[in-house]
Amino acid sequence: MSKERSRTGLRSGSRAWLRRHAYSFFSSIGALVRQPVVSMMTISVLAIALSLPLGLYTALDNVRELSRNWERLDSISVFLEPSQAEQDARRLASLLSTWPQVLSADPISPGMGMNELAGQTGLDANTIEPGWLAELSAEANPLPWTLEVSPLDDIDVAALAEQIRQQAGVDLVIVDLAWLQRLDALIQVFARLVELLGVLFGAAVLFVIANNIRADIQSRQEEIEVMALVGASTAYIRRPFLYSGLWMGLAGATLAWALLIGGLQLLQGPMQSLAVTYGSAASLSAPPPVLTLSMILGSGLLGILGAALAVNRQLARIKS
Amino acid sequence: MSLVSFEHVAKRYPGGVHALNDVNFSLERGEMAFLTGHSGAGKSTLLRLIALLERPSRGQVLFDGRNVTRLSRRQVPMLRRRVGVIFQDHKLLTDRKVFDNVALPLLIAGLPWSEIKRRVRAALDQVGLLAKETMQVPGLSGGEQQRVGIARAIVAKPSLLLADEPTGNLDPELSAELMQLFCTLNELGTTILIATHDIEQIRQLNRRRLELKAGQIVRDQSTMHTNGDDQYEILPSGPASHE
Structure with a gap:
């Protein structure tokens, strides 16, 4: 009986508490x-x-x-010697891509390189004299064949660059690590x-x-x-x-x-x-x-x- | 057991002012008494000690058999919910409606809304202000505001009602009406202690009268023998020995 009462008392107490809240x-x-x-x-x-x-x-x-x-900037640019032709570039690219430190190695033709450069610098066919760029690309393109090598994460990029530099036909290896x-x-x-x-x-x-x-x-x-x-x-x-x-x-x-x-x-x-x-x-x-x-x-x-x-x-x- | 009793209570304020000095009396359940004396005699202090608005410097104040001076701060609100206090300056919330003012003690107690509505209306009806429940407080006359204060004091059905000069600012007609209201509440079972200096008025009501002078109870005229001033019981001015 008293238990019953205390229970209802408790319940009405908690209800009062809720109401106050x-x-x-x-x-x-x-x-x-x-x-x-x-x-x-x-x-x-x-x-x-x-x-x-x-x-x-x-x-x-x-x-x-x-x-x-921009992580592609983390990639290594490999400039080949001007004497290197397309098949040389492709051969080296497939060789490099078998290396364990390398994620991918893509050859970039002088024409593609010129286009990319034109895009990044704001030069394109519309802003400069028509035909000039095309002409330049086709005949007097100063750019060599290039490989863009993406290293795997967490490897020593500098060592990899040095290794690539040892390869035949490689002119210049550029790694812009400092910027990143x-x-x-x-x-x-x-x-x-x-x-x-x-x-x-x-x-x-x-x-x-x-x-x-x-x-x-x-x-x-x-x-x-x-x-x-x-x-x-x-x-x-x-x-x-x-x-x-x-x-x-x-x-x-x-x-x-x-x-x-x-x-x-x-x-x-x-x-x-x-x-x-x-x-x-x-x-x-x-x-x-x-x-x-x-x-x-x-x-x-x-x-x-x-x-x-x-x-x-x-x-x-x-x-x- | 008395509802309220004071045992050798003294209250001294900082600076050495003796507001109360060895006060002894008790108030029985269902009693209605007046506390009289000049202003500064200690009437308000005595009421404030009961509601624990202040604590005594010495002595004991018992409410319902418990020594209230020993209550912890957490227990004080529970005591205040059992004591309704009516202040001379009303102490109403002026930015609220009449209804909300009266509902305050019930909201604090956490009653259900339907119960709050019912009880507030009943209390307002008792003081004759039911028609003004939606009015804002400043729109009411002094007498009406005092009655809102009374409604708020009685709405939680307290065992004790304390009133500090409730008719202080009212004209005689309104005062008489209020006193009648207190008598009615008392007949319904509430114990009431009213501090007033209006001796003329209480003489007609024929109730117990406690007179304070310089912090001491100098007269305790009970209802038993109230046929005139001659029969006032004069207490010795030393420590009062009233039971």
Whole structure:
């Protein structure tokens, strides 16, 4: 009998707890909606603060993607002696492709080489005197037969280049490693910078929300006192403020994401034209959904933390 | 067991001001009593000690047999839910509707919405403000605001109702009406302690009267012998020995 009673007591207790939570939940939304301008300003500040590291991260991500497309630059250019003809080039190419360090070896004819060069330098049949290039390609092409050798990942490219240089008919072996290494290092620096900015702006989110909640508590001091007078526990008084922090964090990060998507849309056009001039189709990609989602949730958590910081300080002050 | 009892209670504020000095009395269940005295005599302090808005410097305050001075901070809200307090300055939330103000203690207690609606309407009906439940507080007269405060104090059906100068700012007619309301609530079983300086009014009501002077209870005139001023029981000015 008494067991039965305590069980129903427990159940009605947990129901009351749920109802109190629901009330805090809705009253925190109500508080944000009641002051639309103030809420919007705070959320905008948060969004701008968060969009900076997020935007930098996205830029970095896109550069990384682009550099992956440039990995063919990691390939070794083997210039053959001018005396070498097509069959020599093909023979050497098939020999090299049997080497264990080599992924592929493609022969490039002087004509193809000229076209590629023309494309990369912006010279083409339309911009220069018609027929000149064709003439040059056919008769007086100064370019020799060339092999483009792609090494396998994680091998000693310099040693491979040296080995190729030993082959008969090879004039020049060019490996532009320094350029790629420099780019890689630069990307590392920027990645670290983005991490640093992420931490700094995360802290900014925390303090902006804490300050906002502090001001909110001060303006609602009377209400808090009345609630305490009629039997509200500290947890009950604190809860709507924690929810407010959560909402601001979530909304700020969501708006930051929207700003980023909008920015990418604006950049897409110019980026396209830029890519066309390089003869490639580059497009900007948004940050992956997992990252976006974790940023939004993280910002929400920072919001709760900031609110807790402010509430605990302010409530202690009011009580004393 | 008495609902409230004070045992050698003293309250001293920083700076050495003795608000209360060795106060002893008890309030029985279902009793309605008045606390009188000049302003500064310690009336408000005494009420605040019961609701644990302050803690005594010495002595014990018992509520329902429990020493409230020993309650932890977490237990204080539970006590406050059992005590309805009516303040002279109403302490209403001015940016909320009448209904929401009265509903506050029930929301805090986590009652179901249907129950909250029913009880708030009942309380508003009791104070005659049912028609104004959707009005904002600033749109009400002083008397109406005071009655909203009363509705909020009684809505959670507290065992004890404390009122600090509830008629302080009201004209005599409204005051009489309010007092009548308190009498009705008392007849329905609520224990009530009202601090007031309006002696004329309470004389007609014929209830127990505790008089404070400089932080001590100097008179405790119970309902048993209330035929006139002559029969006031004058207590010795030393430590009061009232049971």
